[in-house]
Ligand SMILES: Nc1ncnc2c1ncn2[C@@H]1O[C@H](COP(=O)(O)OP(=O)(O)O)[C@@H](O)[C@H]1O
């Protein structure tokens with residue numbers, strides 16, 4: 001694919017009938033996608049936000065870039081009626097016939113309209129359209145409202161072989177020749193996206209704990225910018241913190257041979273993760289505005305935590321016996337604020353857990369996925385917050401890992417491996433100590449805020465697991481019992 005080929009494309013696609021012809025296929029296909037955020041509510045229709053051709057559909061292979069709004073009934077919390085709904089980024093391949101190897105990518109056969117007689121499919125499974133995206137980034141293409149940009153100091157080689165990664169993701173990522181990874185955001189919102197903003201900021205600050213964005217794509221629509229994707233260097237041979245913790249735990253759980261357990265332990269890694277988190281926090285605090293949270297702000301923060309507890313207890317009855325005990329964590333925080341204590345807030349990761357940490361074969365850790373909690377509004381995700389929120393997320397993650405290995409969660413090894421005593425406590429302590437080495441302050445020195453955030457996170461996890469992975473519910477419930485009982 002040459003630069004000229006991309007620039008020759010006519011865009012935007014002025015075809016109101018295009019969406020009508022795709023509508024029945026998308027209604028069936030979209031809700032089945034892992035990244036579809038509106039699960040559990042029917043899609044009642046679509047509206048086209050924008051359509052651009054990255055490859056003309058008149059050729060043997062077409063590539064459409066669509067931003068579509070999926071209309072859905074409001075949730076009970078939102079009231080009755082239908083709302084315009086979330087906006088999704090779709091990359092639709094168009095062929096006369098789909099080769100067998102692309103069968104899993106099928107969206108359907110179009111009966112009428114401009115694409116009548118063609119087969120449409122999820123284009124990211126197909127190397128050629130994936131290549132078009134890399135080429136557009138490399139050449140800083142402009143296609144209709146789509147803008148492809150890059151950091152010219154970083155080289156992007158053409159011709160890298162693309163593959164779609166199969167991880168359980170909220171978005172979709174393509175790896176190019178084990179050199180770059182392109183994350184295509186699926187649910188698109190207008191505004192500055194922290195998944196691009198924070199890594200760019202950290203790169204400018206010279207913080208090596210985050211792969212520096214090489215290129216990015218965005219759409220300019222109605223005076224607003226929508227970030228659509230970010231290309232970053234691919235950390236080759238990386239293993240994420242969750243996998244690494246589980247494999248270390250499995251070794252440590254092996255029956256003792258000659259009095260020695262297998263495995264070298266995860267304590268050193270936990271300490272390194274603490275240091276990496278502190279490096280990122282320190283750089284973000286240096287680069288972006290911070291704030292002081294006093295009584296008024298803490299009242300709002302505690303109010304949010306209390307409301308989330310009430311909503312979770314409403315949805316998950318198992319939580320109800322512990323609600324009063326859990327509330328004491330929030331009340332203790334409110335009391336400190338009333339007494340005049342203040343806290344510093346800054347930009348943070350916002351959804352930190354072991355799965356968001358990658359360890360390169362060199363042993364260096366990187367943090368990824370700065371999107372924050374995708375269900376929250378962008379403005380909220382970009383607010384300065386106490387860094388202890390990220391730390392609480394990691395502390396919960398060590399606890400999760402410790403519970404996962406014994407196999408009580410439907411694993412094939414259920415009950416076969418005895419739990420490693422004190423594993424989570426040791427890792428949690430090492431993580432905090434590592435953090436203190438770099439940040440100059442130990443998160444454990446603020447136990448009230450830490451407990452409040454851990455409690456808030458465990459409540460979130462109860463709701464998340466009840467909805468998505470009921471087998472895992474015992475893990476956050478064990479933490480809930482501990483947190484509700486702690487003084
Ligand atoms: N720079 C990178 N190098 C290597 N692998 C990466 C990189 N960034 C992401 N990944 C892999 O892609 C997966 C999904 O990335 P992530 O940013 O968490 O996407 P999502 O927001 O869709 O969950 C990660 O779990 C990780 O395995």
Ligand SMILES: O=P(O)(O)O[C@H]1O[C@H](CO)[C@@H](O[C@H]2O[C@H](CO)[C@@H](O)[C@H](O)[C@H]2O)[C@H](O)[C@H]1O
Nearest residue numbers: 170242351353354355393396397398400461464
């Ligand atoms: O994948 P996301 O970043 O969107 O996060 C969601 O899914 C996570 C599970 O994949 C969930 O994390 C919980 O389980 C993890 C182990 O699978 C554990 O490491 C985390 O500490 C625990 O919170 C996360 O809560 C949810 O938002």
